[in-house]
Amino acid sequence: MIKGLVLAAGTSSLMASPALAATGPFFSLKNTDFIVLLAFILFVGVLFYFKVPTLLAGMLDKRAEGIKSELDEARSLREEAQTLLASYERKQKDVQDQADRIVAAAKQEAETAAEQARADLAKSLERRIAAAEEQIDSAQAAAIRDVRDQSITIAIAAARDVIAKQMTAADANNLIDESIAVVEAKLH
Structure with missing residues (x-):
């Protein structure tokens, strides 16, 4: 239905x-x-x-001019942005180049410092070796002196004992007189 x-x-x-x-x-x-x-x-x-068509045409023309001016402004802004971008890219490249130069200079300085440190270490080792050798020579000379002094002391003691056993009182007085004469001759 x-x-x-x-x-x-x-x-x-x-x-x-x-x-x-x-x-x-x-x-x-x-x-x-x-x-x-x-x-x-x-x-x-x-x-x-x-006159509506002319009014509409005028409004459309104004709108077209507004759009055209907006497009021109957009173009100029785009060109300005491209210019700024190119400027920043140049600045970035310059900064990168400068950073590369700084890194290269730092590497060179580090290598120079390492070479200098090696040279200083070699000199320091040479100085320490020379000082150790001097200490060894000095200790050796001191040991030789100590041995000589002890041997002299022992020889003098032995000679004293031998002379004391072999010498008479007259010989001792003659030696004393001779020694006084030698000392007087050397002092005057």
């Missing part, structure tokens, strides 16, 4: 449409197509009378 109502409503709406209502001669006020044509012509006339 609903199908029947929908079908009936659909066909009745087709019969009441304005296209089907325009029957009869075209240039009649009873013809809706003619009335619509007259209203459209009148509407277009009113638009031309009030």
Whole structure:
């Protein structure tokens, strides 16, 4: 039943449409197509009378000029941004070059400092070896002196014992007199 109502409503709406209502001669006020044509012509006339197309054209021209100026500004901003980007890229390259030079100089200084440290270490070792050799020589000389002094002391003691056993009182007095004479001769 609903199908029947929908079908009936659909066909009745087709019969009441304005296209089907325009029957009869075209240039009649009873013809809706003619009335619509007259209203459209009148509407277009009113638009031309009030200069709406020129107003619309002016508004469109202003809008076009605004868009053109925005595009020009965008182009100039883009060129400025590209210039700044190129400037920053140059600065970055310069900074990178400077950093590379600093690193190279630091490496060179480090190598020079390492060579200097090696040379200083070699000199220090030579000085320490020389000082150790001097200490050894000094200790050796001291040991030789100590041995000589002890051997002299022992020899003197042995000679004293031998002389004391072999010497008489007259020989001792003669030796004392000779020694005094030698000392007087050397002092005067």
